[in-house]
Amino acid sequence: xxxxxxxxxxxxxxxxxxxxxxxxxxxxxxxxxxxxxxxxxxxxxxxxxxxxxxxxxxxxxxxxxxxxxxxxxxxxxxxxxxxxxxxxxxxxxxxxxxxxxxxxxxxxxxxxxxxxxxxxxxxxxxxxxxxxxxxxxxxxxxxxxxxxxxxxxxxxxxxxxxxxxxxxxxxxxxxxxxxxxxxxxxxxxxxxxxxxxxxxxxxxxxxxxxxxxxxxxxxxxxxxxxxxxxxxxxxxxxxxxxxxxxxxxxxxxxxxxxxxxxxxxxxxxxxxxxxxxxxxxxxxxxxxxxxxxxxxxxxxxxxxxxxxxxxx
Ligand SMILES: NC(=O)c1ccc[n+]([C@@H]2O[C@H](COP(=O)([O-])OP(=O)(O)OC[C@H]3O[C@@H](n4cnc5c(N)ncnc54)[C@H](OP(=O)(O)O)[C@@H]3O)[C@@H](O)[C@H]2O)c1
Numbered sequence: 589x590x591x592x593x594x595x596x597x598x599x600x601x602x603x604x605x606x607x608x609x610x611x612x613x614x615x616x617x618x619x620x621x622x623x624x625x626x627x628x629x630x631x632x633x634x635x636x637x638x639x640x641x642x643x644x645x646x647x648x649x650x651x652x653x654x655x656x657x658x659x660x661x662x663x664x665x666x667x668x669x670x671x672x673x674x675x676x677x678x679x680x681x682x683x684x685x686x687x688x689x690x691x692x693x694x695x696x697x698x699x700x701x702x703x704x705x706x707x708x709x710x711x712x713x714x715x716x717x718x719x720x721x722x723x724x725x726x727x728x729x730x731x732x733x734x735x736x737x738x739x740x741x742x743x744x745x746x747x748x749x750x751x752x753x754x755x756x757x758x759x760x761x762x763x764x765x766x767x768x769x770x771x772x773x774x775x776x777x778x779x780x781x782x783x784x785x786x787x788x789x790x791x792x793x794x795x796x797x798x799x800x801x802x803x804x805x806x807x808x809x810x811x812x813x814x815x816x817x818x819x820x821x822x823x824x825x826x827x828x829x830x831x832x833x834x835x836x837x838x839x840x841x842x843x844x845x846x847x848x849x850x851x852x853x854x855x856x857x858x859x860x861x862x863x864x865x866x867x868x869x870x871x872x873x874x875x876x877x878x879x880x881x882x883x884x885x886x887x888x889x890x891x892x893x894x895x896x897x898x899x900x
Contacts, residue, residue, distance in 0.1 A: 590616040591660025591694055593784060596680070598641070599628035601741065602665050602701055605777035610784065611636060622655055624667065646676035652683035659687060660694040661784055665701045666720065669713055669838050669853035677720030681727050688729060697787050698729045699780065704737040704769070704796060704868045710860055712853045721794075732783050733794040737868050740770035740799065740808070740884045747812045747820070748891045756813070759823045761830035762861035764805040769798035769868035772882035774890075779876050798868035799881025812888040827862070831855050 593610060595603050598621035610619060619639040623629050624646075632641045644651035646667070656662060664680050666673050681698070688695040706718035724731050743758070750756040758764075776797055783790045803811075806822055813820045825833070834854045835843040843851060870881045882890075 592618045593661045594620045594659045595663045596622045597665035609781035652679045656687040661697040663699045671849045673716040674719040681723045698731045700733045704735045730791040732790040735796045736771040736776045737798045738768045741773045756818045757821045758809050764822050766865040767802035767804045768865040770800045772799040775799045797873045798870045802867040808884045811885040815888045
């Protein structure tokens with residue numbers, strides 16, 4: 589495929605795995621990386637000198653229109669736990685419709701990185717994506733919707749960083765006995781690159797992208813521990829404390845300084861995960877990649893290999 593591919597949240601973990609699969613791949617595929625902060629703008633400009641890097645505010649429809657000028661594909665990832673997430677998504681869909689109608693337009697594909705089961709209304713970060721999916725489906729644009737589950741990568745560094753510990757401990761923010769189908773970011777990136785490259789083959793498809801069948805967090809942790817030759821003690825933080833730490837992690841600010849509207853997303857997510865996880869099936873991902881999804885143990889092995897290479 590040829591043309592200009594625009595990627596949003598380009599500084600986030602999904603695009604960190606996707607960009608290397610597209611960058612330099614073919615001289616006729618160009619990348620425009622969209623970021624929010626000045627810090628990320630500078631980091632990506634240094635890291636990917638052949639890509640164009642732009643800073644925008646997704647709340648501004650004119651910014652969204654501007655970044656899609658001359659684009660052929662948009663890979664849209666929304667920022668996590670932002671109360672106006674549905675408005676941001678709608679702004680990008682409207683901008684893509686505008687671009688697709690411009691005389692001489694090359695625009696041909698809107699790829700939405702959404703979430704597994706956007707219909708779960710108790711989870712605000714899912715419900716907001718349900719609205720974006722609806723807006724996109726009704727837009728008339730050729731689209732593909734990718735639905736990753738809870739990322740296996742979220743906790744992996746906290747585990748493998750304890751490879752030398754005598755008594756490794758995992759402190760969970762929610763009930764570790766609740767089961768999840770995990771998605772490995774690397775698998776998600778490989779599917780994303782394939783969908784972007786193969787374009788028409790994936791028009792109007794919605795893909796559930798789990799790498800594993802449901803497994804309890806305790807099983808996930810012990811499977812990673814087995815790779816490290818360690819047995820983890822598993823603990824759980826009280827809900828209030830978990831919300832405080834999670835908000836700091838996501839928003840970079842203490843909970844006391846945040847509006848309740850921003851706290852609502854993480855607070856509900858952690859409460860939901862104390863009672864229910866996310867169950868999905870890895871068959872679609874396996875079909876798309878022509879191989880089974882990456883297990884948490886395999887992911888841990890890869891991380892450990894990288895750690896030992898970087899310290900060699
Ligand atoms: N974590 C999971 O398990 C999981 C699973 C499925 C789906 N998701 C979804 O994945 C998305 C996040 O993607 P990610 O994990 O690749 O990102 P990430 O690693 O969480 O990084 C956050 C990204 O959001 C951007 N951002 C933060 N505030 C913003 C704002 N106000 N306006 C525009 N951009 C903003 C940041 O850009 P700057 O660096 O420029 O600030 C950065 O690129 C969310 O929609 C989340 O719901 C997550």
